[in-house]
Amino acid sequence: MISLGTAVLSWLLPGRWGIRGISIITLLYLAWMAPVSLVLLIFTAVAGYFILHTGGRIPLNVRLICCLFLYTGILLHFKIQVAFASAGTGFLVPLGLSYYLFKQIHYAFEVYKKKLMRHSAEEYFIYLFFLPVLLVGPINRFPDFLKDLRRRRWNGPLASYGLQRCLFGYAKIVIVANYIFSYKIQQLTENKIIAADGWLANYLSVIRFPMNAYFQFAGYSDIAIGLSAIMGFRIMENFRNPFMATNLNEFWRRYHISLSSWCRDYVFTPVASYTRNVYMGVIVSMLVLSLWHEISLNYFIWGMVQAAGIMLSSRLMRFKSPFNPGRGFVIFEKGFKMFLVFHFFALSCILIKPQSWQSIMHQFRLLFNF
Known part of the structure; x- marks a missing residue:
């Protein structure tokens, strides 16, 4: 609902403030839901941009290595803490960390290869503070995002397509993943006749896990792509059958x-x-x-x-x-x-x-x- 409200607001606000509104709401959302993640995103975004673009006489390959050490160091720090934390601690990786750090690594490599159009720091921060793809992806690319950002206009057919993708996404999550694979298949495995056949019950349990995970994740990706389309952005596909x-x-x-x-x-x-x-x-x-x-x-x-x-x-x-x-x-x-x-x-x-x-x-x- 927050993302849908953000999409509506992005068209109601005048001029450039429409897209800035998305970034501000993203910032406020993280400040409320995941302040640690917000601090990390701001820190890595500012530090990375500063290293890559204001390094003076420092060779670009050295600046790239510095950024990679920064991003991978932070990611490994939290991932390793989760890996070695005891089950009772409830320690989790900060919200969206893997996604926005991989986007920053992508950006650093593209700067190093000198394949990016001239752009401002604001455009880079808008790319990172884009709510629909911040938490569960897809890991969209900066050049495509920048093109859509600069030519963003209201597009009725694209918005209609976005609503359709959101509907498909919710159907995948609620009907296919949650109802069929999480509930009905679970019921089947507990059925007396099927449970008596250990092989069949085990087989259903085996296929239930990847199929539930696939439809959950594909559904969230559909919603992210759909919301982005409503806002005027074409985000790359994450699953193709x-x-x-x-x-x-x-x-x-x-x-x-x-x-x-x-x-x-x-x-x-x-x-x-x-x-x-x-x-x-x-x-x-x-x-x-x-x-x-x-x-x-x-x-x-x-x-x-x-x-x-x-x-x-x-x-x-x-x-x-x-x-x-x-x-x-x-x-x-x-x-x-x-x-x-x-x-x-x-x-x-x-x-x-x-x-x-x-x-x-x-x-x-x-x-x-x-």
Whole structure:
């Protein structure tokens, strides 16, 4: 409701104050809900901009390194504290920290590569203090945001599209994620007939976790994209039917796109270029992607499983059948590949479910009749 009210206010305020109003409401919202996060966002935004743009004779690559140390140091500090805090402390990462620090890392790299249009500090701060994508993404890019900021005009069809995306997002969260996967599937697993079949109950529990997480996150992304459209901004997609992918490479081009493309541009490409080893780029990228969610052994192993799957998938894609299969076989093959990709991802998510290692091994034993 706050974001929707912000969207309306952004068009009611005169001139440039419309977009400034979004930043002011974002600031007030953080001051009320997460003052620590607000202090960190202001500090990193001011410090980073100052280092990158007023460094004088200091080489740009040194300034980039300073910014990276600042951003990653803060992120690791809080992530590690969460990882080692006892369950009773309730210690959490400041609201939106991972998202706005990754946006600042993106900005620092683009300044270093000298690919940005001339812009003011105010435009950069408006980019960071943009409420719809601040808390759950997507991790939108500054050049696209700057273009929309400068040509922002009321656009009826875009606003209508934004309302539609918000509706789809709420439907995904309330109906599909909360009702179907959180409530109905849970009821099914507790049904006497299904519960008596340990394998089926376990299988439903396995697919319930990634599907619920996907529809929750995809729904929030739809709402963020929709609210941004109502405000006159086109934000990048975060999901494009990932479970229709026929290999893991394609899956990660469709799933959490803003994060996976960020890892491709700022982790995979530099690492693969420096080491001249594509596989090393994949491993480090998936390591960053997994530990971005949580610094833990479970997520580390999950990330390495994803990297192994991507590398194996890349190998298998090189093999082509010497035969000329008919259309029916091609459709069956595509469906079978989608089945494999979905179940590879779903099974890997057993590793990151909030449960003990004994429970994890028990689930695998039930599924594969160990």
